[in-house]
Amino acid sequence: DVKVTQSSRYLVKRTGEKVFLECVQDMDHENMFWYRQDPGLGLRLIYFSYDVKMKEKGDIPEGYSVSREKKERFSLILESASTNQTSMYLCASNRDTEAFFGQGTRLTVV
Amino acid sequence: RKEVEQDPGPFNVPEGATVAFNCTYSNSASQSFFWYRQDCRKEPKLLMSVYSSGNEDGRFTAQLNRASQYISLLIRDSKLSDSATYLCVVNPASGGSYIPTFGRGTSLIVHP
Numbered sequence: 001d002v003k004v005t006q007s008s009r010y011l012v013k014r015t016g017e018k019v020f021l022e023c024v025q026d027m028d029h030e031n032m033f034w035y036r037q038d039p040g041l042g043l044r045l046i047y048f049s050y051d052v053k054m055k056e057k058g059d060i061p062e063g064y065s066v067s068r069e070k071k072e073r074f075s076l077i078l079e080s081a082s083t084n085q086t087s088m089y090l091c092a093s094n095r096d097t098e099a100f101f102g103q104g105t106r107l108t109v110v
Numbered sequence: 111r112k113e114v115e116q117d118p119g120p121f122n123v124p125e126g127a128t129v130a131f132n133c134t135y136s137n138s139a140s141q142s143f144f145w146y147r148q149d150c151r152k153e154p155k156l157l158m159s160v161y162s163s164g165n166e167d168g169r170f171t172a173q174l175n176r177a178s179q180y181i182s183l184l185i186r187d188s189k190l191s192d193s194a195t196y197l198c199v200v201n202p203a204s205g206g207s208y209i210p211t212f213g214r215g216t217s218l219i220v221h222p
Contacts, residue, residue, distance in 0.1 A: 042214030050207040101153040
């Protein structure tokens with residue numbers, strides 16, 4: 001059974017904190033993605049990576065960075081969390097076609 | 111203009127009804143197409159891929175029209191359990207990778 005695993009289902013952080021969201025996949029996929037999902041806005045791409053140590057900005061990268069030191073792991077970093085980063089964060093991976101998702105992390109910044 | 115457009119609904123239909131969703135995309139170089147289903151507070155999961163020749167999986171039929179750049183999903187004999195948000199996903203190629211690009215989703219509510 002293929003799997004994408006996100007480290008936390010729910011997180012509450014304070015404004016200004018540095019936040020790490022971790023994602024691990026066991027399918028040996030080259031491509032990994034971070035999205036955020038907000039009501040009425042759908043899934044928006046933050047960053048993606050097509051190989052170890054490679055990263056590309058998505059549609060809304062501001063306020064975020066990423067790290068991919070190993071093929072199976074893709075981390076999203078909020079350098080200084082703000083309340084407008086309260087959202088559902090979804091990690092996904094694919095090789096050529098179908099994308100597989102983690103269960104999501106609901107982050108609340110207070 | 112958003113790359114992938116869907117009517118957000120909600121579509122409110124009785125059990126047994128047939129319902130259809132459409133989705134348009136702007137990138138003519140898109141290579142692959144999917145419908146995902148997302149239940150409340152859960153992650154999206156693949157419902158079906160969409161092929162140029164059209165494809166069917168039980169009560170679900172998906173169609174692709176490359177010339178008009180839209181895909182459709184038809185659900186026959188709706189069940190209560192079909193209530194969910196249906197996401198249209200298009201994979202334009204970018205530097206050799208396929209980047210899943212999502213519509214905002216169409217909400218379906220099936221009532222008794």
